[in-house]
Amino acid sequence: MACTRILLVDSHPISLTGLRTILDGCPDLEVVAVAEDGTGAAARFRELRPDVVVVNSHTGAAEALACVCALSRPAPPRPANVLVLLDNVDAAAGQVLRVGVRGLLSSASGSGELAAAVRATAAGRPAGVPARAAGAGAAPLRRLTDRETEVFKLLARGFSNAEISRELTLSESTVKFHIQRIMEKLGLRNRVHAVIFAYEKELIRVGS
Known part of the structure; x- marks a missing residue:
């Protein structure tokens, strides 16, 4: 079974470790690289071409937007499928989705919800849409x-x-x-x- 390859972006080592443990614990998911910010994420994305970029933003929409913009400059051959984790998704939905983010998820979501959102994002489906x-x-x-x-x-x-x-x-x-x-x-x-x-x-x- 082919694994969904993930680039994980998180500036906090503790939460990064937790997210990586959750995602790597799923047999069909694999974290192939990590980055602390948009600049690092852009470099790793161009190098590895992961299926999904998961951005855990601790400071709100601005941090997530900066990362997405870095991923799109210069325009890569294949746009990144980005899933953003935020504390308050309602307040930032319009801003974040306008720049092409596939999905938004609350940082307080459970491990099952996170894994499902990553799979949906990899498949090009918006994550977080009720069934x-x-x-x-x-x-x-x-x-x-x-x-x-x-x-x-x-x-x-x-x-x-x-x-x-x-x-x-x-x-x-x-x-x-x-x-x-x-x-x-x-x-x-x-x-x-x-x-x-x-x-x-x-x-x-x-x-x-």
Whole structure:
């Protein structure tokens, strides 16, 4: 059985060791290299061409974004499949996914969730999408009203409720109502799943 080859990026030795132990403990996963930052990660990626780059960011989205940008300069023959671990995925979903990250996962996730997310990322699937949303196809999107679609697009681009309110000239309570209805119609649990779902279904595209 071929192993999924992983480059692990983590600036904290203790958490790096823990993540490596978890991933190497799976028979189909193998950590082939580690790096402390984006510069080191870029060098190892170009040298080894791993299947997945797992970035454990301790300081928030900025650290993860810097690493992803380093991986993409200069443009490699094959873009990296990146999975980012963050303490607060909801707050950073729009920022991180806009630069082409495949998946987002909470740093507090269990070992099984981490392994599953790595496998999904290696296969080119967004990690963190609930099973009921992943197979939903385009049909649920057709159930959104025009206004809900407008709200959903802004939410997926990382807009806060207040920013959506100003952009669409709606009250914040109305925005909250629309978001609640969107979550129910699409079968999503939270904002990060909504963002990933929007990218997966190409409602918005990377860089939009």
